[in-house]
Amino acid sequence: xxxxxxxxxxxxxxxxVTLPLELVLRARVYARPRRWLASLLPVFVVFxxxxxxxxxxxxxxxxxxxxxGVRFLGGVLPLEEVVFFLVVPTCAIxxxxxxxxxxxxxxxxxxxxxxxxxxxxxxxx
Amino acid sequence: xxxxxxxxxxxxxxxxxxxxxxxxxGMFLDRRYWLALAIxxxxxxxxxxxxxxxxxxxxDGRRILGPRVAxxxxxxxxxxxxxxxxxxxxxxxxxxxxR
Numbered sequence: 001x002x003x004x005x006x007x008x009x010x011x012x013x014x015x016x017v018t019l020p021l022e023l024v025l026r027a028r029v030y031a032r033p034r035r036w037l038a039s040l041l042p043v044f045v046v047f048x049x050x051x052x053x054x055x056x057x058x059x060x061x062x063x064x065x066x067x068x069g070v071r072f073l074g075g076v077l078p079l080e081e082v083v084f085f086l087v088v089p090t091c092a093i094x095x096x097x098x099x100x101x102x103x104x105x106x107x108x109x110x111x112x113x114x115x116x117x118x119x120x121x122x123x124x125x
Numbered sequence: 126x127x128x129x130x131x132x133x134x135x136x137x138x139x140x141x142x143x144x145x146x147x148x149x150x151g152m153f154l155d156r157r158y159w160l161a162l163a164i165x166x167x168x169x170x171x172x173x174x175x176x177x178x179x180x181x182x183x184x185d186g187r188r189i190l191g192p193r194v195a196x197x198x199x200x201x202x203x204x205x206x207x208x209x210x211x212x213x214x215x216x217x218x219x220x221x222x223x224r
Contacts, residue, residue: 007181010172017168039215047208050132059129059188066181088205089212091168096161096213103157 006066007080011087018094027097029090039093044085051081129188133200136207143211150217158213162206169205173197 002009021027029036054060055076062078070079144152152158174195176182189198 006179007176010175010181014168014172035216035219038219039212042215043208043212046211050136054129054132057128057188058185059132060182060184063179063181063183066179085208088172089208092161092165092209092212093216095164095168096157096216099157099161099164103160 004066004068008068008083011080011083014087014091018091021094021098025098025101027094027101029093029097036090036093040086040089043089047085048077048082052077127188127190129198129200130190133203137203140207140210144214148214148218150214150221152214152217161213162209165209166205170195173201
């Protein structure tokens with residue numbers, strides 16, 4: 001249905017489906033871009049390297065009819081995978097924050113969401 | 126050689142070590158982590174199906190054990206666990222209270 005944008009459409013669906021967690025349940029992930037990106041970066045790099053090596057060694061491959069064809073790092077890493085490693089961890093954090101909203105802050109060592117700014121949370125509220 | 130199987134097992138170990146020995150946010154004792162993990166796992170099966178049933182992503186059968194869940198190799202569940210666990214551990218760590 002989406003042709004070469006099919007994989008990207010799946011990623012867009014992930015973003016759209018989890019958006020109410022931020023907007024309605026007030027997960028406060030996108031609202032804290034520094035902490036959000038700092039949490040993502042190590043995972044993005046490590047799993048990106050894993051993906052790169054796996055593709056080079058033929059563990060998995062992508063259907064050229066269902067992917068954009070845009071590739072990075074010497075034509076190896078598909079754009080879709082770069083997006084995947086940003087979108088999926090973000091969805092996980094949004095889910096976790098939503099669960100926190102619903103179950104409450106009981107007994108954890110994290111700073112309460114409404115208290116003073118986090119270490120990596122210097123943005124205005 | 127079943128390289129993806131080995132890498133996936135290594136991914137689980139590294140993610141668990143990251144949380145339990147390095148960042149130590151107490152996440153594995155927090156039921157909210159396990160609930161979030163369970164919810165994410167359900168959606169992972171859905172997305173795995175969308176990516177591997179057509180297939181958008183195809184796996185080399187020589188690199189995996191063989192069993193598949195929602196079209197995707199079982200190794201993908203380990204990959205997902207490692208990625209989500211590492212991410213949430215880092216999220217908790219970056220939001221920790223100063224001592």
